[in-house]
Amino acid sequence: MQLDSFSCVFCLSTQEETLEHLFWQCPFAQQCWGILNLSTVQGEGTFVNIMAIKDQLQSQFFMIAIVLMAWTIWQARNDMIFNNNQMHFQQCRESFFKELRLVALRMKVGLSNFFDQLILSL
DSSP states (O other), X not given: OOOSOOBOXXXXXXXXXXXXXXXXXXXXXXXXXHHTTOOOOXXXXXXXXXXXXXXXXXXXXXXXXXXXXXXXXXXXXXXXXXXXXXXXXXXXXXXHHHHHHHHHHTOOHHHHHHHHHHXXXX
């Protein structure tokens, strides 16, 4: 498969889709992070944003939230490219919490209360 363009599918400009843009700088991604009441650090890379989200969540499960939201953004991107289906950021919210509930099923009993606190804080 050959892509016609390297532009971000969410932006109506010629913004190149890079890792930093897709997950941290794109207005769509920022709205998705906003669903969780989290903000990203503009102009910074992945490590800075991961640390910022860690500080905002104050939870030992911060990486689960980051991975699931990145996965949700990635799925929305692919749905747009391959199915021409633009996912609204509220649909991303539903997808994120669906995945989060699946992770909760695998949580060890001793950690489930802490994980439930994370879910309630989101």
